Amino acid sequence: MTTEGPAEAPLxxxxxGARYPGRRESSLHDISVEVGAGERVGVAGRTGAGxxxxxxxxxxxxxxxxxxxxxxxxxIEGIDAATAAPGALLGRVGIVFATPANQLSxxxxxxxxxxxxxxxxxxxxxxxxxARIDTTLARLAIGHLADRxxxxxxxxxxxxxAIASIVAMGTNxxxxxxxxxxxxxxxxxxxxxxxxxxxGGGTSILCVEHDPDVLGQMDRCxxxxxxxxxxxxxxxxxxxxxEELAGTVPPTLIRLATAASIDLSRAxxxxxxxxxxLGRAASRESAAADRTPAGGQSPSGDQSPAGSQxxxxSQxxxxSxxxxxxxxxxxxxxxVDGLVHRYPTGLEAVRGVSLTIEPGETVAVLGQxxxxxTTLVKHFNGLLRPTTGRVLLDGEATxxxxxxxxxxxxxxxxxxxxxxxxxRSVEREVAFGPRNLGIAAAEIxxxxxxxxxxxxxxxxxxxxxxxxxxxxxxxxxxxxxxAMDPGxxxxxxxxxxxxxxxxxxxxxxxxxxxxxxxxxVAITHDMEFxxxxxxxxxxxxxxxxxxxxxxxxxxxxxxxxxxxxxxxTPPPAARIAALMxxxxxxxxxxxxxxxxxx
Amino acid sequence: MTATSGxxxxxxSWLHRRNPLxxxxxxxxxxxxxxxxxxxxxxxLAAVIVAAAWSAGLLRPMVRAMRIPALLLLSxxxxxxxxxxxxxxxxxxxxxxxxxxxxxTFGFISAGRLLVAFLASVVFLFTTLADDMLEALIAxxxxxxxxxxxxxxxxxxxxxxxxxxxxxxxxQARGLSLEGSFxxxxxxxxxxxxxxxxxxxxxxxxxxxxxxxxxxxxRPGRTAYRIVADPPIDRWLRILIVxxxxxVVLAALGVIGR
Numbered sequence: 001m002t003t004e005g006p007a008e009a010p011l012x013x014x015x016x017g018a019r020y021p022g023r024r025e026s027s028l029h030d031i032s033v034e035v036g037a038g039e040r041v042g043v044a045g046r047t048g049a050g051x052x053x054x055x056x057x058x059x060x061x062x063x064x065x066x067x068x069x070x071x072x073x074x075x076i077e078g079i080d081a082a083t084a085a086p087g088a089l090l091g092r093v094g095i096v097f098a099t100p101a102n103q104l105s106x107x108x109x110x111x112x113x114x115x116x117x118x119x120x121x122x123x124x125x126x127x128x129x130x131a132r133i134d135t136t137l138a139r140l141a142i143g144h145l146a147d148r149x150x151x152x153x154x155x156x157x158x159x160x161x162a163i164a165s166i167v168a169m170g171t172n173x174x175x176x177x178x179x180x181x182x183x184x185x186x187x188x189x190x191x192x193x194x195x196x197x198x199x200g201g202g203t204s205i206l207c208v209e210h211d212p213d214v215l216g217q218m219d220r221c222x223x224x225x226x227x228x229x230x231x232x233x234x235x236x237x238x239x240x241x242x243e244e245l246a247g248t249v250p251p252t253l254i255r256l257a258t259a260a261s262i263d264l265s266r267a268x269x270x271x272x273x274x275x276x277x278l279g280r281a282a283s284r285e286s287a288a289a290d291r292t293p294a295g296g297q298s299p300s301g302d303q304s305p306a307g308s309q310x311x312x313x314s315q316x317x318x319x320s321x322x323x324x325x326x327x328x329x330x331x332x333x334x335x336v337d338g339l340v341h342r343y344p345t346g347l348e349a350v351r352g353v354s355l356t357i358e359p360g361e362t363v364a365v366l367g368q369x370x371x372x373x374t375t376l377v378k379h380f381n382g383l384l385r386p387t388t389g390r391v392l393l394d395g396e397a398t399x400x401x402x403x404x405x406x407x408x409x410x411x412x413x414x415x416x417x418x419x420x421x422x423x424r425s426v427e428r429e430v431a432f433g434p435r436n437l438g439i440a441a442a443e444i445x446x447x448x449x450x451x452x453x454x455x456x457x458x459x460x461x462x463x464x465x466x467x468x469x470x471x472x473x474x475x476x477x478x479x480x481x482x483a484m485d486p487g488x489x490x491x492x493x494x495x496x497x498x499x500x501x502x503x504x505x506x507x508x509x510x511x512x513x514x515x516x517x518x519x520x521v522a523i524t525h526d527m528e529f530x531x532x533x534x535x536x537x538x539x540x541x542x543x544x545x546x547x548x549x550x551x552x553x554x555x556x557x558x559x560x561x562x563x564x565x566x567x568x569t570p571p572p573a574a575r576i577a578a579l580m581x582x583x584x585x586x587x588x589x590x591x592x593x594x595x596x597x598x
Numbered sequence: 599m600t601a602t603s604g605x606x607x608x609x610x611s612w613l614h615r616r617n618p619l620x621x622x623x624x625x626x627x628x629x630x631x632x633x634x635x636x637x638x639x640x641x642x643l644a645a646v647i648v649a650a651a652w653s654a655g656l657l658r659p660m661v662r663a664m665r666i667p668a669l670l671l672l673s674x675x676x677x678x679x680x681x682x683x684x685x686x687x688x689x690x691x692x693x694x695x696x697x698x699x700x701x702x703t704f705g706f707i708s709a710g711r712l713l714v715a716f717l718a719s720v721v722f723l724f725t726t727l728a729d730d731m732l733e734a735l736i737a738x739x740x741x742x743x744x745x746x747x748x749x750x751x752x753x754x755x756x757x758x759x760x761x762x763x764x765x766x767x768x769x770q771a772r773g774l775s776l777e778g779s780f781x782x783x784x785x786x787x788x789x790x791x792x793x794x795x796x797x798x799x800x801x802x803x804x805x806x807x808x809x810x811x812x813x814x815x816x817r818p819g820r821t822a823y824r825i826v827a828d829p830p831i832d833r834w835l836r837i838l839i840v841x842x843x844x845x846v847v848l849a850a851l852g853v854i855g856r
Contacts, residue, residue: 061807096811097808105808105809105812106753116823116824118812118813119823121818123818123821124821129823166812169812185774415766418796420768422758422789422791466796484773515715
């Protein structure tokens with residue numbers, strides 16, 4: 001071929017703007033990015049920055065499926081998305097969203113048939129289908145799933161099947177909108193590996209994400225803020241610059257790369273960071289160039305949760321937290337005694353767990369999907385009842401007490417806020433719980449105000465919760481439980497779908513609860529969040545507890561294989577410290593840098 | 599019960615082996631007969647359906663599926679027996695109310711019709727995979743929109759139920775009590791309605807996007823991966839059913855059978 005210059009990029013976004021009907025402000029303006037063949041471009045930004053709108057437009061969904069006014073152009077393999085004939089983009093571009101179960105056709109009984117669904121719609125002759133399906137399954141290394149039922153798969157497997165069913169259609173441009181948001185670390189890693197494999201085969205990938213570990217694997221990152229592009233660069237440089245502009249804290253690896261003075265294009269190259277930090281430690285320069293405040297806590301000796309001192313909490317608006325217990329109530333001890341839970345299907349999700357959570361303890365429960373984490377904590381407020389064994393609150397068994405009675409003691413925030421929000425205003429929503437408990441009206445007012453202040457939503461009291469985005473709906477759900485003034489707060493995946501600011505607010509609430517002598521138990525897949533906001537880490541695998549201790553013990557190098565056996569890795573700072581051969585186990589960037597100074 | 603399989607009970611009985619269209623037409627015939635023909639046919643229809651379910655080994659799941667509809671049917675009989683407007687002949691007096699002959703008759707007939715409709719629908723859902731139904735409809739030239747609506751309708755109840763369970767748990771965890779008087783319990787349902795409906799809408803939007811991304815209905819000339827069986831006997835059955843349906847309509851209009 002003698003074409004002049006490089007070939008035209010398969011996905012070209014040119015001066016793109018978008019405005020939804022009925023909105024005065026545009027959701028996107030003047031975005032330009034080209035994704036070349038085999039290139040992976042990450043899209044990051046705070047909640048409401050326009051990331052999802054960009055994903056929908058890049059996949060040709062605007063204006064064909066989602067109504068919005070577009071400026072500029074989206075060109076997919078030479079075809080203008082706005083004027084493409086119906087079906088013209090089919091087999092050229094595909095999109096995958098966050099909720100795994102919703103990405104599948106919902107009607108197919110095997111993965112093989114699920115992949116065939118797109119081919120049927122393309123009109124591929126039946127005789128060719130099996131070959132194409134087998135090729136795709138083999139290429140994406142999911143051949144073992146071929147005859148499984150899609151709905152029985154884990155979230156990570158479902159996302160890979162969803163991507164495979166788009167790739168099977170011969171699609172060269174893949175758009176993803178937070179594909180790992182609901183996955184456990186092992187599922188996230190499998191999706192990241194699959195994207196690398198696809199790009200290696202020439203697929204152009206545009207991937208909206210929050211997770212720095214995923215963004216770090218991209219070739220370039222586009223950072224959005226308020227609908228505009230604020231940077232487009234290699235991940236390290238883009239994220240470092242963007243976080244400075246947006247005023248939040250850069251991801252740990254970037255802070256460490258900066259401290260190690262290595263080039264930001266290698267900000268996600270962990271051995272390089274470790275080597276850089278070792279070199280600097282050797283030349284005893286570490287303190288001078290460290291741009292973080294020097295007052296970091298002792299990373300290993302201090303067993304208290306690092307919430308109040310973590311950089312996220314100290315530099316965000318959440319630092320102005322005003323939540324405090326509105327009422328005097330005794331702290332509660334949770335005792336789990338020989339708990340076994342068997343579901344009606346015969347699945348034994350918890351297979352003998354005994355533990356005690358003392359008043360004021362903050363506990364993060366980690367483990368793969370299906371390890372029994374949610375089943376365990378649902379026993380604390382009676383949502384599930386033991387098959388054998390007991391759960392006691394302050395020595396009193398939960399048996400015989402209804403969920404609504406136990407709700408006086410144990411607050412439970414579900415992962416999906418949309419399963420609990422129903423009132424027409426945020427204020428009424430938050431008051432629902434305390435009203436159910438029969439708390440006096442005057443007292444409810446104070447509880448509602450304090451809870452909303454704690455999550456930073458006091459200015460949204462009269463807003464309809466459904467007018468807020470997912471991350472703030474999650475905060476409303478949290479406030480709704482906080483207002484019940486629980487002795488024990490249980491959180492199921494509080495940080496999914498949250499940006500750095502939201503995570504900091506959740507962390508600050510946990511710290512405030514602890515300070516008030518209340519206990520917090522959280523299920524999370526975010527290792528850094530677990531390490532920096534909780535005093536105790538419990539790791540579950542196949543229904544039993546396999547590790548239980550302070551974060552710097554559980555995340556120590558000695559436990560590396562144990563963690564890996566259930567798909568977990570230590571937080572980034574601990575990983576770097578291990579690579580450096582340090583004996584301390586720091587949980588965040590300041591902790592590691594402080595350890596180096598000593 | 600999952601959204602994929604809906605009420606489908608895996609099996610290979612003679613009912614399972616029928617083409618989805620044959621079963622859909624048979625369901626239509628039964629509904630026509632139940633609602634258009636005189637009530638004397640109702641016990642016959644119910645007996646035929648129960649016998650069919652028994653021969654396919656579906657009696658037990660059928661009884662289980664009828665527990666909630668049975669409450670509805672009972673309430674129809676009771677309400678009509680006591681409150682039928684314009685009823686004259688009282689059979690038994692119950693305090694200030696009385697059970698009337700007209701009300702009792704009307705109640706039994708209405709409940710009987712619904713019972714037949716429920717039983718037939720349950721057998722249809724037990725033996726028909728939603729996806730086969732979809733393929734059969736599209737193969738017959740039904741529009742993708744209609745096929746999608748049918749698919750969604752079949753999946754609606756299992757989806758709504760699992761969502762309602764999750765929402766109920768979330769609200770109870772916020773102290774919502776389901777105990778107490780009838781009025782109190784009815785009032786407790788309010789916090790469940792909005793999340794169920796809104797959640798279903800959000801769900802529908804996402805699932806529409808997923809189908810859109812896979813090109814469902816985007817191009818003519820769709821092919822099929824799995825062939826839905828259509829044995830020769832099904833063709834004869836369908837002709838028979840259509841003829842019977844015409845006869846039922848004519849009989850109801852009083853053209854024949856006088």
